[in-house]
Amino acid sequence: MDPSPPPAGGPPPNETVRLLAMLRLMLRIRAFEREAVAAMRSGEAPGVVHASIGQEAIAAGVCLHLRREDRVTSTHRGHGHALAKGADARAMMLELYGRAGGACGGKGGSMHIADFAVGMLGANGVVGAGIPIACGAAQGLRLLRQDAVVACFFGDGAVNRGPFLEGLNWAALYRLPVLFVCEDNGFAAFTRTAESTAGAGAAARAEAIGVPALAVDGTDPLAVDAAAADLIAAIRAGAGPRLLHARCYRWEGHTGTDPAAYRPAEEVAAARARDPIRRLAEALIARGVAAAEIAALEAEAEAEMRAHREAARAAPLPDPAAAFADVQDTGAPAPCPA
Amino acid sequence: MPRLSFAEATRRALAAEMRRDPTVWALGEDLGRGGIFGQYKGLVEEFGPERIVSTPISEACIMGAGLGAALVGTRPVIEMRIADFALCAMDELVSQIAKVRYMFGGQGRASLVVRMPGGMWRNSAAQHSQCLEAWMVHIPGLVVAAPGTAQDAASLLKAAIRCDDPVVLMESKNLWTAEGEVDEDAPPAEFGRARIARAGEEVTVVTWAATVPVVEAAAERSGVSAEVIDLRSLWPWDEAAVVASAARTRRLLVVHEAVTVAGFGAEVVARVTERLGPGALRAVGRLGAPRAPVPFAPALEDALRPTAERVAEAIRRLARG
Ligand SMILES: Cc1ncc(C[n+]2csc(CCOP(=O)(O)OP(=O)(O)O)c2C)c(N)n1
Numbered sequence: 001m002d003p004s005p006p007p008a009g010g011p012p013p014n015e016t017v018r019l020l021a022m023l024r025l026m027l028r029i030r031a032f033e034r035e036a037v038a039a040m041r042s043g044e045a046p047g048v049v050h051a052s053i054g055q056e057a058i059a060a061g062v063c064l065h066l067r068r069e070d071r072v073t074s075t076h077r078g079h080g081h082a083l084a085k086g087a088d089a090r091a092m093m094l095e096l097y098g099r100a101g102g103a104c105g106g107k108g109g110s111m112h113i114a115d116f117a118v119g120m121l122g123a124n125g126v127v128g129a130g131i132p133i134a135c136g137a138a139q140g141l142r143l144l145r146q147d148a149v150v151a152c153f154f155g156d157g158a159v160n161r162g163p164f165l166e167g168l169n170w171a172a173l174y175r176l177p178v179l180f181v182c183e184d185n186g187f188a189a190f191t192r193t194a195e196s197t198a199g200a201g202a203a204a205r206a207e208a209i210g211v212p213a214l215a216v217d218g219t220d221p222l223a224v225d226a227a228a229a230d231l232i233a234a235i236r237a238g239a240g241p242r243l244l245h246a247r248c249y250r251w252e253g254h255t256g257t258d259p260a261a262y263r264p265a266e267e268v269a270a271a272r273a274r275d276p277i278r279r280l281a282e283a284l285i286a287r288g289v290a291a292a293e294i295a296a297l298e299a300e301a302e303a304e305m306r307a308h309r310e311a312a313r314a315a316p317l318p319d320p321a322a323a324f325a326d327v328q329d330t331g332a333p334a335p336c337p338a
Numbered sequence: 339m340p341r342l343s344f345a346e347a348t349r350r351a352l353a354a355e356m357r358r359d360p361t362v363w364a365l366g367e368d369l370g371r372g373g374i375f376g377q378y379k380g381l382v383e384e385f386g387p388e389r390i391v392s393t394p395i396s397e398a399c400i401m402g403a404g405l406g407a408a409l410v411g412t413r414p415v416i417e418m419r420i421a422d423f424a425l426c427a428m429d430e431l432v433s434q435i436a437k438v439r440y441m442f443g444g445q446g447r448a449s450l451v452v453r454m455p456g457g458m459w460r461n462s463a464a465q466h467s468q469c470l471e472a473w474m475v476h477i478p479g480l481v482v483a484a485p486g487t488a489q490d491a492a493s494l495l496k497a498a499i500r501c502d503d504p505v506v507l508m509e510s511k512n513l514w515t516a517e518g519e520v521d522e523d524a525p526p527a528e529f530g531r532a533r534i535a536r537a538g539e540e541v542t543v544v545t546w547a548a549t550v551p552v553v554e555a556a557a558e559r560s561g562v563s564a565e566v567i568d569l570r571s572l573w574p575w576d577e578a579a580v581v582a583s584a585a586r587t588r589r590l591l592v593v594h595e596a597v598t599v600a601g602f603g604a605e606v607v608a609r610v611t612e613r614l615g616p617g618a619l620r621a622v623g624r625l626g627a628p629r630a631p632v633p634f635a636p637a638l639e640d641a642l643r644p645t646a647e648r649v650a651e652a653i654r655r656l657a658r659g
Contacts, residue, residue: 071410105443116445121409122438126429132402133409133434140407140414143363143388150406166399173394326444328503330481330529331574 016287022064022221023280023294026056027301029080030277032089035305036079036096036110040256044313045096049110050077054219054251057276058183059084061224062151062244065232069148071119071137073130076111077183078123081153087115093308099315106318107326119148127188128158131167131180138176149177149235157188159202165209168241172210175240179231180206182243183218185250190262206243218246219271221280249274339519344491344509345377347520351492352378352415354522355499356385359413362499363389365400366417366453374419375455375514397423401430401452405438408450413499421456421508422468435504436479448479451498452506457548457595458632459511461639467632469596471508471547475573475605481529483571484508486550488518490527490570497526505529508572510548510595530574534583538565540657541621542583544606545593546572549644553593556649562657572602580606581613589621589656593649598626621659625652 012020033053039045052059055077063072063084074081083089088103095102096110103115114122121137124130134152141148158164159182171178182202186193199205203213214231216223224246231242249271253260260268281294324335342350356362363385364378370392372379382390393400397418404416418424424431435448458467474482481503485491491509498505535554540562545553546569557564565583569575584590590610592603603624611619627642 073406103443104441104445107443108441112441114442114445116409116442121406121446122442124434126433129402129429129434132399132430133406135399136403136406136408136414137410138406139391139403140410140412143407143412144361144410146410163398163402166394166396167402169394170396170399170403326440327478328439328481330501330503330505333478 012289016284016289018064019280019284019287020289020297022060022225023277023284024297024301025060025064025084026221026277026280027298028089028304029056029059029083031301031305032083032092033079035093035309037252037256039096039309046098047109049096049256050254051252051256052077052080054271054276055183055185055248056080057221057224057280058181058218058246058248059153061221062179062181062228064225065228066149066151068119069146071121071134071141071148071150073121073134073137073150073152074123075127075130075154076123076125077155078113078153079110082113082115082120082123085115085120086118087113087120089304090308090311091115093305093312094315097312097315098318099312100318101315102318105322107322128154128161128163130154131158131163132170134178135167135170135176138171138178139174142176149179149232151179151181153181153183155188156182156184156193156197156202158182159205160197164205168206168209168211168243171241175238177235178241179228179235180211180241180243182245184245184247187250187254189254201245203243203245211241211243213243213245215245215247218248219274219276219279221276222283339521341517342488342520343515343517344485344488345375345514347488347492348377348495348509349379349381350522351495353381353384355496356381356389361412362415363391363412364415364417365391365393365404367393367395367419369417373417375511377514378417397426398430401427402434404450405430405435405448408448409438409446413449415451415453415499418452418454420466420511421454421470422465424452424454432477436477440479447502448504449502450504451495452504453509454506455509455511455514457510457512458639458643461634461636463634464631469508469594471572472596472600472602474506474508475602479504480573481505481571482508482573483529484510484547485570486545486547486568488516488520489524490533492520492522493524493527494570497529500526501529508547512548516551527570529571530576531570532576532579533568533570534565534579535568536564536566538563538587540564540587541589541591541653542567542580542587543591543593543653544569544580546570548595549593552644552646553649555646556653559646560650560653562653564653577609577613581610584610584619585614588619589659590619591623591625591652591656593625593644593652595644596626597629598624599629601626621656623652623656625649
């Protein structure tokens, strides 16, 4: 980080502009998820929403180093990854509401949010399932001689599933351009990571397989940004896969309606005190950015997501015929008789 | 037309498809050594290790990586070595590959092939002999084919590679060395189009995959005028051909190597009954395996095997009914 304030009156240095973009993204993720959780709690949005509030620095810090042609695979907690990769927030909100025009046409919902147009290959309802998919995407891109990397997000719970071992071994074996990102928010559903994971965790497991790993405080945006920059640069240079182990804390319950009574209030308060958004805002203020500019960014993000929610409420329902579309062309299903 | 084994017919078909389309590639265990049945023999020499990929024993990753590679625009042929091992990759097949297009509202497609060599072969016992085609047919999103001739082994593989939907090929281990005439220039097979393997008037016998030659032999020796229909693909399947034949013979037998209970034969009988009405058939039967795992010893395995004698007896019984 460059500690010197910008010259008075001049344009902000590039680094400040970049970090402002990161902050804006984190604010948008948080605002989106606040609306999403509220929509689930009120019953306006059907089904389940998993929020990544408190984890925004990881999605933003990684994806800001990705290019449009790079790909991302995600998890059930995937709104942040989608927004960070550039997904259309309006279409995402419509999807959560099960409305026409939703990102997946109402077929996916929160847990399967995706925007292939920006390389976001989908949130996934099965823990760890994105890992082999990410490996194959990288392998396919190489076969097509496309110079791109794949960022593969998963939670700490995924490291206890077979696909983690299979995928890391695979990526190392074929030296694939994959950044594995373990978002270790301390919980897998209602169980603490430490109660379910033996040994030294994701980074140590990766190293044992031959995938170099870095561990960072995932609530420190500058640390995530710096680590992601280094790892992705190495991957682009052809060094093979890397793993980023980002420790963080899940502010909300597992789902939007989980009161998370299994953890003490002081623990949650301590985590909230390490708010990644506030930390980045403070770093920017130290670089000479006006607090008012940051407040304006926050208000803008909140207004944007409120507007998306309003639009979702007002949007038409999908045509029921869509329930039978996109299954398969060969042997397509016959719609239910009227 | 050359006489080729199933293995050689599919090997040549895959090579032809790989020459035609540079995005086609194959991944699986020991492919660089020809695959365990020789169906990939020599391909790594022609196409290199980047397109004939020998993988670790990681079925979930083989299947899942195939999907990832399809989502970025390649056409992978995913080799499961033995169908039973695909059970280690069921999430990747059933909840990822089969769902990806639908769940994401048509944003991406899993244009890929999954090859599953299955069934009884050389006393492989309970974990290397299963016929699980009914599981596959049950999953929306999948196309399922089961060749019973060397020609179809090649033509269905070509069709599968060119198909934009995910196709599961249930190849029969017991048929790899069986030979048949193969027109290598034949167009890809059409899914959902059955083959009338033998015309007949008294009984309709429907089958697929390893039991095709068994049923053909059985029909020959049964002394009954039996019409043998080789379904070739199970989803979609040629309901029209089966219904037309059964409407004529009014006797329907379905033969498969898989366990009879909840096997695909049940679906065939149910649909024909729905289409023709409950009273249309004079006799109906299913011949498959009892609901038991496949045992090891030849004497025990034979007790489960749908042999030509058993099938012929079933045909005669039905003809009398
Ligand atoms: C294979 C599988 N098992 C169980 C579940 C149910 N489930 C959904 S999320 C979750 C917890 C996952 O924890 P983690 O990977 O740490 O991600 P986090 O929820 O903390 O973001 C569980 C058990 C699932 N979706 N997939």
